[in-house]
Amino acid sequence: MRYTPEHKDKTRQRLLDAGGAIAKKDGFGTTGVDSLMASVGLTSGAFYAHFRSKGALLEAIVDNELGRSIEVFGQQSHERMLQTLDNYLSLAHVEHPELGCALPCLSPEIARAGEHTRQVFEQRLLQLLEAMRPHTGDDSKTWSIVSQVVGAVMLARAMDNKDCRQALLQAVKQQIMLLLPATGPAASVRSDSSRASPPAHKE
Amino acid sequence: MRYTPEHKDKTRQRLLDAGGAIAKKDGFGTTGVDSLMASVGLTSGAFYAHFRSKGALLEAIVDNELGRSIEVFGQQSHERMLQTLDNYLSLAHVEHPELGCALPCLSPEIARAGEHTRQVFEQRLLQLLEAMRPHTGDDSKTWSIVSQVVGAVMLARAMDNKDCRQALLQAVKQQIMLLLPATGPAASVRSDSSRASPPAHKE
DNA sequence: GTCTATAGGTAGATAGAC
DNA sequence: GTCTATCTACCTATAGAC
Numbered sequence A, B: 001m002r003y004t005p006e007h008k009d010k011t012r013q014r015l016l017d018a019g020g021a022i023a024k025k026d027g028f029g030t031t032g033v034d035s036l037m038a039s040v041g042l043t044s045g046a047f048y049a050h051f052r053s054k055g056a057l058l059e060a061i062v063d064n065e066l067g068r069s070i071e072v073f074g075q076q077s078h079e080r081m082l083q084t085l086d087n088y089l090s091l092a093h094v095e096h097p098e099l100g101c102a103l104p105c106l107s108p109e110i111a112r113a114g115e116h117t118r119q120v121f122e123q124r125l126l127q128l129l130e131a132m133r134p135h136t137g138d139d140s141k142t143w144s145i146v147s148q149v150v151g152a153v154m155l156a157r158a159m160d161n162k163d164c165r166q167a168l169l170q171a172v173k174q175q176i177m178l179l180l181p182a183t184g185p186a187a188s189v190r191s192d193s194s195r196a197s198p199p200a201h202k203e
Numbered sequence C: 001g002t003c004t005a006t007a008g009g010t011a012g013a014t015a016g017a018c
Numbered sequence D: 001g002t003c004t005a006t007c008t009a010c011c012t013a014t015a016g017a018c
Helices: A005-026 A033-038 A044-049 A054-073 A078-088 A091-095 A103-111 A115-136 A139-158 A162-179 B005-026 B033-038 B044-049 B054-073 B078-088 B091-095 B103-111 B115-136 B139-158 B162-179
Strands: none
Touching: A005 A033, A005 A054, A005 A103, A033 A044, A054 A078, A054 A103, A054 A115, A078 A091, A078 A115, A078 A139, A078 A162, A091 A139, A091 A162, A103 A115, A103 A139, A103 B103, A103 B139, A115 A139, A115 B139, A139 A162, A139 B103, A139 B115, A139 B139, A139 B162, A162 B139, B005 B033, B005 B054, B005 B103, B033 B044, B054 B078, B054 B103, B054 B115, B078 B091, B078 B115, B078 B139, B078 B162, B091 B139, B091 B162, B103 B115, B103 B139, B115 B139, B139 B162
16 A cells, blocks of 8 residues: 555544534634645545544544643643643634634534534543542533633633633633632732733644 | 504514424524524515524524523522522423423523624623522622523433433532522422423423 | 526545555 | 546526516
């Protein structure tokens, strides 16, 4: 064969990353297979050597994107987790969905997808819950924080005015700081999110 | 003329209601003008007598849907507001997006829409904030609650298992009850959302 | 105001050459 | 594995009859 299996794996991964970025920015349903393939320098005919259908790509993107989000929230100090939350609730994250978390972008489309895609989503979301629990104390608080940051970023993106967006983000940030246990030495409320901060992941 | 202006207004309103329901259930971008018009018993050619473009319809749907949400949250007793929150975080609401709030369904599509559509959205969302403030005390708590319930319903819909969905909803409900001032006599935590409860609005 | 018909474009998916 | 070409279906929007 002219192409190695390693090459196929690399192409598939590039498709997941580039496709995920496009889906987060422009929506998955409204983006054609042609555009997705063009983003990795290929044509639409080659798509079906990697995925059985467009829906199968969405499923793989969900798995890939949320897998990365779990890595970001797990395995880090309390202070770094606070920093991650601060970045999540930043204007930079709101303005650059293609670099950020998939949850505020793709959840409604996943909700309309098939049963198996929703099962993959659910499994990943429960893993995210586990990864965050050590930092929050209990499941109830964790679900509250996750719902809150996802909802806030999504609503901020649908707004138009920068100050309104910032007001929402700062308000939610404040409430979450009140919710978190003050265990670490860095548990004080920081609100200087005006500095240049990278989005939630993909550093 | 063969049709009265009243008839046109009625047709337009039917289009907003039926179109809003379809958009919340199936997504706006992925639904064709043909389907939208068929839902009110007309054909696609007649659409452009009511809206300049499909994007103009989204803008009108946003205004119509959020206007109704504001009515639901404003002008009611503290106890009725708690009931509304309970309905919002119910499985019934999660399972019937077409009857519920537009925020967890359409926000990502609004975020990708034009500036003017986002301005309409922003104005309505700020009105919702005002309507809820008397029940919550301050803006920060209100933003927190709104972000939380919207995020929770959206994430629950993207899950597959009913118990997982319910666990998320109940967790968020619990945290919100801790957040609300215990002013009214009905400020105790109720968790019996298993009863048949109508979704957030459209009773 | 609503219809049918249609323009002009793009969608997801397949076939066969290389 | 990737290409080009193509099928069938659907999309938004317009034109003209009623």
